Amino acid sequence: MTADRICVGAIAGAFGVHGEVRLKSFCAEPRDIAGYGPLTTEDGTRSFTIRLTRPVTGGLGARLSGVTGREQAEALKGTTLWAPRDALPSLPDDEFYHADLIGLEVVDTGGRVLGRVRAIFDHGAGDILEVVGKEQLLLPFTRAVVPTVDLAAGRIVADPPDTDE
Structure with a gap:
């Protein structure tokens, strides 16, 4: 790519x-x-x-x-x-080409690096970001879980759901 x-x-x-x-x-x-x-x-x-x-x-x-x-x-x-x-047509501010998201660094809301976007999956209910770092995370690509995508900075801010329960 x-x-x-x-x-x-x-x-x-x-x-x-x-x-x-x-x-x-x-x-x-x-x-x-x-x-x-x-x-x-x-x-x-x-x-x-x-x-x-x-x-x-x-x-x-x-x-x-x-x-x-x-x-x-x-x-x-x-x-x-x-x-x-x-x-290709330009997209509205809240839409992205998958190719633009692949490789972006993903940080949590506190600034801790979670990894990088390796793939985006769409199984019909919405896009899922595969983030690979120390762990592999699958994050729903929703405004609640991914409040910020900053293409210029090459970074996504995510608020992953708690998995400790």
Whole structure:
């Protein structure tokens, strides 16, 4: 992950015989993935323009520039697709891209370092921050538990629930 690019999707496999792919979008609105301009592979060596074709089970059907056959499409399975950061819409003050939270230092309300955000999980009931330090913590990403996210300072202030009981 780089600060100037964000992963917006992945190729889940080939779809059909003419080079169409099954695309998994990581965007809040899945179809938005096609609007971020050419997307690149993680290493930046390939670039694709995306044209969505139809909804398919587990994602979207799409045509990628330069991909003309099933074998080419199948070879891309598992490839992540990255958009330039400046192509993404800005968010309201209380919303964050997961990529911006990964790696941030997490401190408690007294300033004691708890660790760093390693991952964010969403199991349907809201996001959970995985914080790894001396211990591994799973913190609900709610205003009550995470009252402050300071991207400029690279820090999150958390008020973890008591677990001593």
